[in-house]
Amino acid sequence: MEVKYELVKETLRKEILNGKYQINEKLPTESKLMERFNVSRYTIRRAVGELENEHYIYRIQGGGMFVQDWQRNWSADDTNKLIGVISTHMADYIFPPIISGIDSILSEKGYSLIVGNTLNNHTRERQSLLNMLDLKIAGLIIEPTQSALPNPNLDLYQQIKDYQIPTILFHATYPEVDFPSLLGEDEVAERNLVNYLFSLGHHRILGIFQIDDRQGADREQGMIRAYQEAGIPVTDSELIMYQSTDNINAILQRVDQVFQNANHPTAIACYNDHLATTIIGHLQRQGIKVPRDVSVVGFDNYELAQTLEPSLTTANHPKRQLGEDAGKMMLKLINGEPVESITYPAPLVKGTSTRSIKEEP
Amino acid sequence: MEVKYELVKETLRKEILNGKYQINEKLPTESKLMERFNVSRYTIRRAVGELENEHYIYRIQGGGMFVQDWQRNWSADDTNKLIGVISTHMADYIFPPIISGIDSILSEKGYSLIVGNTLNNHTRERQSLLNMLDLKIAGLIIEPTQSALPNPNLDLYQQIKDYQIPTILFHATYPEVDFPSLLGEDEVAERNLVNYLFSLGHHRILGIFQIDDRQGADREQGMIRAYQEAGIPVTDSELIMYQSTDNINAILQRVDQVFQNANHPTAIACYNDHLATTIIGHLQRQGIKVPRDVSVVGFDNYELAQTLEPSLTTANHPKRQLGEDAGKMMLKLINGEPVESITYPAPLVKGTSTRSIKEEP
DNA sequence: ATGGATTTGTACGTATGTATC
DNA sequence: TGATACATACGTACAAATCCA
Numbered sequence: 202m203e204v205k206y207e208l209v210k211e212t213l214r215k216e217i218l219n220g221k222y223q224i225n226e227k228l229p230t231e232s233k234l235m236e237r238f239n240v241s242r243y244t245i246r247r248a249v250g251e252l253e254n255e256h257y258i259y260r261i262q263g264g265g266m267f268v269q270d271w272q273r274n275w276s277a278d279d280t281n282k283l284i285g286v287i288s289t290h291m292a293d294y295i296f297p298p299i300i301s302g303i304d305s306i307l308s309e310k311g312y313s314l315i316v317g318n319t320l321n322n323h324t325r326e327r328q329s330l331l332n333m334l335d336l337k338i339a340g341l342i343i344e345p346t347q348s349a350l351p352n353p354n355l356d357l358y359q360q361i362k363d364y365q366i367p368t369i370l371f372h373a374t375y376p377e378v379d380f381p382s383l384l385g386e387d388e389v390a391e392r393n394l395v396n397y398l399f400s401l402g403h404h405r406i407l408g409i410f411q412i413d414d415r416q417g418a419d420r421e422q423g424m425i426r427a428y429q430e431a432g433i434p435v436t437d438s439e440l441i442m443y444q445s446t447d448n449i450n451a452i453l454q455r456v457d458q459v460f461q462n463a464n465h466p467t468a469i470a471c472y473n474d475h476l477a478t479t480i481i482g483h484l485q486r487q488g489i490k491v492p493r494d495v496s497v498v499g500f501d502n503y504e505l506a507q508t509l510e511p512s513l514t515t516a517n518h519p520k521r522q523l524g525e526d527a528g529k530m531m532l533k534l535i536n537g538e539p540v541e542s543i544t545y546p547a548p549l550v551k552g553t554s555t556r557s558i559k560e561e562p
Numbered sequence: 563m564e565v566k567y568e569l570v571k572e573t574l575r576k577e578i579l580n581g582k583y584q585i586n587e588k589l590p591t592e593s594k595l596m597e598r599f600n601v602s603r604y605t606i607r608r609a610v611g612e613l614e615n616e617h618y619i620y621r622i623q624g625g626g627m628f629v630q631d632w633q634r635n636w637s638a639d640d641t642n643k644l645i646g647v648i649s650t651h652m653a654d655y656i657f658p659p660i661i662s663g664i665d666s667i668l669s670e671k672g673y674s675l676i677v678g679n680t681l682n683n684h685t686r687e688r689q690s691l692l693n694m695l696d697l698k699i700a701g702l703i704i705e706p707t708q709s710a711l712p713n714p715n716l717d718l719y720q721q722i723k724d725y726q727i728p729t730i731l732f733h734a735t736y737p738e739v740d741f742p743s744l745l746g747e748d749e750v751a752e753r754n755l756v757n758y759l760f761s762l763g764h765h766r767i768l769g770i771f772q773i774d775d776r777q778g779a780d781r782e783q784g785m786i787r788a789y790q791e792a793g794i795p796v797t798d799s800e801l802i803m804y805q806s807t808d809n810i811n812a813i814l815q816r817v818d819q820v821f822q823n824a825n826h827p828t829a830i831a832c833y834n835d836h837l838a839t840t841i842i843g844h845l846q847r848q849g850i851k852v853p854r855d856v857s858v859v860g861f862d863n864y865e866l867a868q869t870l871e872p873s874l875t876t877a878n879h880p881k882r883q884l885g886e887d888a889g890k891m892m893l894k895l896i897n898g899e900p901v902e903s904i905t906y907p908a909p910l911v912k913g914t915s916t917r918s919i920k921e922e923p
Numbered sequence: 924a925t926g927g928a929t930t931t932g933t934a935c936g937t938a939t940g941t942a943t944c
Numbered sequence: 945t946g947a948t949a950c951a952t953a954c955g956t957a958c959a960a961a962t963c964c965a
Contacts, residue, residue, distance in 0.1 A: 204952070230930060241954045246931090254615070262931045263961030282693070283676070292662030301653030304679065308686075313693045315644070315676040318665065325669075332643070332674045336697075508869050565933065591949060602935045607950085623950045624942035 209238050209248035217257055217268055228258060228266040282312045284531060285333035287326065288344040289414075289445075291318035294475050295501050295520050299371075302524020303342060303531075310532060312339065319346040321413075321445040323353050330357045340367040340531045347445065348373035348415040367534035369527055373415035381530060382542045383523050387416050387500075390516040390547035391423025392430075394498045395470055397514070397549055399431055402559035403468035403496060407459055409441045409452065409480070411472045420500060424470055439466060453483050460489065467558055468496040474503035474515055481511075481554065496555035500547075512552035519545045566601050570609035573599075578618055578629055589619065589627040643673045645892060646694035648687065649705040650775075650806075652679035655836050656862050656881050660732075663885020664703060664892075671893060673700065680707040682774075682806040684714050691718045701728035701892045708806065709734035709776040728895035730888055734776035742891060743903045744884050748777050748861075751877040751908035752784025753791075755859045756831055758875070758910055760792055763920035764829035764857060768820055770802045770813065770841070772833045781861060785831055800827060814844050821850065828919055829857040835864035835876055842872075842915065857916035861908075873913035880906045 213228070222228060229237065234245045249266055252258045260266045284307055290296050304314050315338065317329035326346040333341065334357070341361065345352070352358070358378045361368055371383040398406055408424045411417040421442065428435045439459050443452050459465055471477035477499030481491050491497050491511055499506060501518040519526075526543055533540045574589070583589060590598065595606045610627055613619045621627045645668055651657050665675050676699065678690035687707045694702065695718070702722065706713070713719070719739045722729055732744040759767055769785045772778040782803065789796045802816050820826055832838035838860030842852050852858050852872055860867060862879040880887075887904055894901045 206952080232930080243953055243955090247952085260931065261962075263929075263963075265930065265962085283697070291665060292658035297653035297658045304652060304677075308678065308689075311689070311693075313676050313678055313690070313697075315674055316665075317669065317674055328672070329674070332672075336644070336674075505866055505869060508866060510871070567933080593949080604934055604936090608933085621950065622943075624944075624948075626943085626949065 205238075205240050206244045206247040206251075209234070209240065209244060210251055212238075213248065213252060214257055217252075222268045224268050224270050226268050228268065230265060282310075283315055283336060283338045284312050285329075285336075285338045285341045286314050286316045286343075287319060287329050287333070287341070288316075289319050289321050289346055291316055294473075295503055295518055298504075298520040299524040299527075302521040302526075303528045304524075306525050306528025307531065321346055323347060327354045327357065330354060330361075334360070338366070340369075340535060342369045342371065342527050342531060344371050345373040345375060345415070347413045348375075349413050349418045367531060369530055369534070371523060371527060381534070381540045383527055383530070384542070384544050385416070385518060385547050386544060387419035387547070388423040388426065390549075391420040391470070391500065392427040393423075393549055394500070394514070394516055395424050395427035396431070397551075398468045398470065398496065398498065398555065399427070399433075401468075401496065401555060401557040403466075404433060405464075405466040406468045406470055407439045407441065407456070407466040408470045409443070409456070409472060409476060411445055411476070412442045413444045413446075417472050420472060449479065453480075456480060456483070457487075460484075460495075466495070468498070468555070471497065471499045474499035474501045474506040474513055477513055477515070477554070478503075478506050478509060481509075491554050492556040496558075498555060502550050507550075507552070511554040513550075514552040514555040515550045516547040517550050518547060566599075567605045567608040567612075570595070570599050570601065570605060571612055574609065574613060575618055578613075583629045585629050585631050587629050589629065591626065643671075644676055644697060644699045645673050646690075646697075646699045646702045647675050647677045647704075648680060648690045648694070648702070649677075650680050650682050650707055652677055655834075656864055656879055659865075659881040660885040660888075663882040663887075664889045665885075667886050667889025668892065682707055684708060688715045688718065691715060691722075695721070695727075699727070701730075701896055703730045703732065703888050703892060705732050706734040706736060706776070708774045709736075710774050710779045728892060730891055730895070732884060732888060742895070742901045744888055744891070745903070745905050746777070746879060746908050747905060748780035748908070749784040749787065751910075752781040752831070752861065753788040754784075754910055755861070755875070755877055756785050756788035757792070758912075759829045759831065759857065759859065759916065760788070760794075762829075762857065762916060762918040764827075765794060766825075766827040767829045767831055768800045768802065768817070768827040769831045770804070770817070770833060770837060772806055772837075773803045774805045774807075778833050781833060810840065814841075817841060817844070818848075821845075821856075827856070829859070829916070832858065832860045835860035835862045835867040835874055838874055838876070838915070839864075839867050839870060842870075852915050853917040857919075859916060863911050868911075868913070872915040874911075875913040875916040876911045877908040878911050879908060 216222060231242055231245050235242055249258060253260055256269050258266050259269050286300060286303060288296055300316065307314065315333060315336065317332065319326040319329060323346055352375065355377055358375060362378050368380045369382065370380050374382045395406065408421060410421040412421055425435060441452060441455050469480060471480060477497050481497055484491060484495065489495060499513045499515040502515045506513040506515065523545065530540045577583060592603055592606050596603055610619060610621070614621055617630050619627050620630050647661060647664060649657055661677065668675065676694060676697065678693065680687040680690060684707055713736060716738055719736055723739050729741045730743065731741050735743045756767065769782060771782040773782060786796060800820050802813060804813050830841060832841060838858050842858055845852060845856065850856060860874045860876040863876045867874040867876065884906065891901045
């Protein structure tokens with residue numbers, strides 16, 4: 202530190218970081234600093250000029266010099282109109298309409314989306330989060346990854362909260378950080394689906410749920426709840442629980458085992474429509490017809506699954522609506538307005554993948 | 563520009579951008595600039611100081627001031643591992659697998675995608691381009707918007723070329739700027755589709771093409787070419803040409819007019835599968851059955867259209883493969899390796915939306 | 924509400940240090 | 945080594961915005 206202006210600059214910088222001056226607090230005037238450091242006005246101005254460039258302080262002509270909110274100069278200084286969207290998947294299944302919904306609202310206001318998918322992998326989630334934090338995004342819309350497991354990236358979420366970056370979660374929440382969220386009524390809706398199967402005469406139901414994410418765990422709970430409320434012992438049925446990392450073939454094998462039993466279930470409740478279509482395809486290839494031999498329900502009302510034969514009985518997911526609401530909520534957060542979390546009902550969608558077995562012998 | 567240092571700064575900045583000083587060329591000394599602008603050394607130093615901060619010049623003590631390589635400081639200084647993707651649509655139709663393909667390659671290398679859709683609108687295209695140029699993205703993957711019309715944003719494309727930002731186009735090209743591209747054999751494939759219809763005994767075919775984009779114009783050309791090669795006068799058939807801004811109902815009305823004629827066409831060749839499914843739905847609602855009363859072909863092999871009944875006869879689009887190739891090509895461009903444009907064949911995909919009318923009375 | 928004091932912004936002149944040529 | 949050119953530093957002056965009595 203052989204040069205004077207650097208000495209002044211570093212001294213002031215450290216004092217700001219150490220909290221000697223609070224945010225928006227007025228710094229000593231140039232004259233005072235000249236006295237304190239015993240240097241000319243040039244030297245002071247050079248030092249504080251650089252501090253201003255580096256966003257530690259701001260200056261108001263005639264007013265004085267003040268401490269910047271350096272903790273979150275996100276979007277304060279930069280005009281980066283960038284919103285990060287992190288989801289488990291990006292271009293498959295129900296995610297395109299969700300992302301499209303977000304984009305339709307935000308692009309209207311001049312924001313661009315930067316998207317990342319985690320493929321249900323915490324390492325990739327961390328990578329995406331770090332990427333976006335580097336870019337000083339104006340906000341984050343996140344679908345938690347493996348939301349039923351402990352999240353090793355909570356440190357980053359805490360940081361996001363500390364920096365007060367506008368953040369919205371969908372499909373699941375992290376209780377530890379309490380961001381506004383957009384959720385489906387997974388448990389209630391799955392209970393309705395199972396009750397619907399009950400009403401069609403099905404009482405031995407195979408449930409297949411991905412339980413490393415909150416949605417899957419809740420849906421499984423919904424199925425169990427339906428059994429409890431109906432007073433039917435859950436042991437009459439089968440439950441297959443799997444992780445997103447499990448191989449699909451392993452799951453199909455376990456399904457096969459279940460159906461080798463002559464007294465096999467008459468219906469299957471699947472984690473979601475993607476799994477349901479996979480299961481149906483697998484069963485049909487083995488001569489087990491849906492809904493003749495077994496009824497199947499999914500979840501999410503996946504567009505493609507409605508055009509297939511049979512069309513799926515499922516629970517609705519608001520997809521595009523959820524995306525648009527997320528976009529609107531983000532705009533409010535950015536403007537400092539209060540927002541309220543939304544929970545969407547997931548009403549039953551009746552398709553042709555289920556049939557009544559009541560009148561049968 | 564009431565302040566002197568801004569006048570000096572802007573004058574020098576423009577001279578650098580206009581090429582008055584080449585890269586690494588020495589600028590006049592501070593003394594010379596003092597004489598030229600008739601200002602003090604303070605003013606000159608303040609002006610060039612800001613130019614240095616903004617990376618237009620660099621200074622060497624005792625050596626002089628020199629022009630920075632401002633053209634290539636994209637990605638050179640900033641570590642922004644960001645790739646911009648601009649397409650006409652984002653979350654609909656065949657675009658999800660394309661974008662997913664791009665992402666699968668680039669996210670592997672630590673890049674994030676920033677996406678924008680133009681909705682076939684040059685104003686929105688300009689907005690997206692400006693946004694991304696501001697962010698100093700490392701590369702651009704663009705589907706040209708309304709590619710058969712003159713593009714008012716060519717100035718930006720020229721700028722992208724001048725700045726040597728790695729850029730790839732797909733689905734269409736701008737002959738004026740010559741970026742590497744990923745194209746389909748639209749004309750050849752449409753000719754094959756029409757020839758296939760010929761082979762099934764159809765000779766009066768209604769062609770419906772969106773002709774404000776290159777793909778549509780080429781596909782229309784393919785149909786005309788097929789007629790020419792078969793020696794059949796094109797006047798036997800009908801052509802509906804429309805713009806992306808046209809209302810779909812207007813097009814359906816024109817289709818209705820055509821089919822009010824008793825001697826109406828026996829087949830329809832559609833711009834793409836999206837249009838084809840719309841047309842089929844419209845016809846079926848009026849009791850015109852496909853393929854019983856009329857055969858229909860589309861283009862792009864849209865996944866959803868294959869699951870519908872009837873399944874579409876169409877030409878294949880590589881979708882995910884194209885996305886992955888675009889990603890790989892981008893990595894090569896960033897590494898300064900040479901790349902070659904790719905043209906994909908679009909082989910015929912036979913579905914149940916077409917039938918032979920040869921053996922009929 | 925006004926005017927004078929305060930505080931930052933722009934600008935010039937000068938001197939000296941230090942790296943380059 | 946001397947001349948050149950950029951870097952640091954001080955003093956001064958006035959302009960422009962703000963603050964406060």
